Amino acid sequence: MNPFENRQTAAAWLEIAETFEEDTFRKKFIHPAIQRWGAKTRPGDRILDVGGGTGFTQRLLPPYVDYHLLEPSEILAGQFPGTVTVGDALRIPYGARSVDLILSVMVAFHVENLEEMMTETERVLRPGGTALIITANPDADAIWRSFFRTVESDDGRTLWGVMDIAGHEIRNNFINHSRTDYLMAIVNARLLVLERKVFGNYKSNGQTTPLFCSLELKKVEDPNSQPAQLI
Numbered sequence: 001m002n003p004f005e006n007r008q009t010a011a012a013w014l015e016i017a018e019t020f021e022e023d024t025f026r027k028k029f030i031h032p033a034i035q036r037w038g039a040k041t042r043p044g045d046r047i048l049d050v051g052g053g054t055g056f057t058q059r060l061l062p063p064y065v066d067y068h069l070l071e072p073s074e075i076l077a078g079q080f081p082g083t084v085t086v087g088d089a090l091r092i093p094y095g096a097r098s099v100d101l102i103l104s105v106m107v108a109f110h111v112e113n114l115e116e117m118m119t120e121t122e123r124v125l126r127p128g129g130t131a132l133i134i135t136a137n138p139d140a141d142a143i144w145r146s147f148f149r150t151v152e153s154d155d156g157r158t159l160w161g162v163m164d165i166a167g168h169e170i171r172n173n174f175i176n177h178s179r180t181d182y183l184m185a186i187v188n189a190r191l192l193v194l195e196r197k198v199f200g201n202y203k204s205n206g207q208t209t210p211l212f213c214s215l216e217l218k219k220v221e222d223p224n225s226q227p228a229q230l231i
Contacts, residue, residue, distance in 0.1 A: 002051070002072045002088060002110050003172050010075035012168050014054070025211070029200035030105065030134060033214050034060045037103075037132045041065050045100040048124065050089045051107035055080035068099070089117045094124045102131035109136045109144075109175050112158070114182065118189035118217075125219040130194065137198050137213040141176045144211070146204070148174070182215070192218040 004010045034057055041047070043064040049057055053076045055069045071077040072088040087093045089104065089111055102121055111117050121131050136144050145154075148161035149169075159174045186193060194217065198210035 003170075004053070004073040004076060006171065007075060009171050010073045012170055014075065014079065016165060016168050025200060029212060031060055033134060033197075033199070033212075034103070034105065034132070037130075037216065038062055038065070041101060046098070047101045047103060048092070048094065048099045050092065050102060050104040050121075051110075052103070052105070055082065055084065057103060057105060058082070065101075070094075090120060092120045092124050096123050097126045099124050100126055100129045102129070104131065105134045107135070108133055108182075109177060110173055112175060114177055114185035115188055118185040118191060121217070122189040122191050122219055127219055127221050129219050131191070131215075131217045131219075133215040133217065135177075135213055135215075136174070137200075137210050138177060138179050138182070139198070140202070140209045140211050143202055143204055143209055144174055148172070186215075186217060190220070192220045194218050 004013060038061040041062055044066060046066040046068065047061065048068045048070055049055065050070050052069045052071055053073075055067075058067045058069075061067060067082060069077065069080050069082065069084040070087050070089075070092060071080075071084065072086065074086055077084045077086050085093055089107060090113060102125060104121075108114065108117065125131065145159055147163055148159065149164050151159060151161040153160045157176050161172065163170050163172050193215065195215075197214045198212065199214070200211040201208045202211045
């Protein structure tokens with residue numbers, strides 16, 4: 001379950017969404033990554049923002065794209081004035097080969113089944129279409145877990161707890177998907193890895209670790225073109 005499907009969590013998020021999007025890390029690291037990807041789009045490209053919250057990222061994309069928002073929380077989706085559908089990354093309510101580009105920002109670590117997410121991504125993308133997945137760096141698991149102020153449950157892979165974000169208590173989850181988890185999900189979905197980057201250096205205990213990971217994926221017709229590269 002996406003934590004923002006909970007009405008109380010979604011309502012709290014609405015109070016801080018704009019502030020959170022403008023905070024140091026997201027504005028400094030995530031927003032430029034979205035803008036660089038968006039600069040490669042063409043007029044009329046249909047972009048589906050999967051789990052895009054209130055649709056904030058539309059502001060970071062060129063005005064000539066056809067932006068669509070997909071969000072599981074009715075409360076968050078209801079704040080967006082444009083084309084919006086209530087739904088999630090595992091059951092995208094769009095037809096096969098119906099979008100040119102997919103954007104997913106800080107969603108994958110909420111999703112239990114990565115393979116279903118990647119399979120749905122491949123299904124709705126048109127041939128030659130790309131997806132930008134921005135998520136937590138698998139190598140920064142310990143740092144992400146340290147951001148939780150209280151822990152309700154933690155089985156070593158999936159953590160549920162409370163984070164203090166911009167002065168608000170937000171009940172959230174974090175799933176530790178390894179590099180291998182991502183690789184297998186992408187390969188099984190027959191997507192091509194165009195680029196992988198880690199970024200957003202965070203200093204903790206005298207060490208510097210990138211917090212974020214971006215994956216640019218492409219839908220191809222020939223399954224044999226999938227590279228066997230470790231992401």
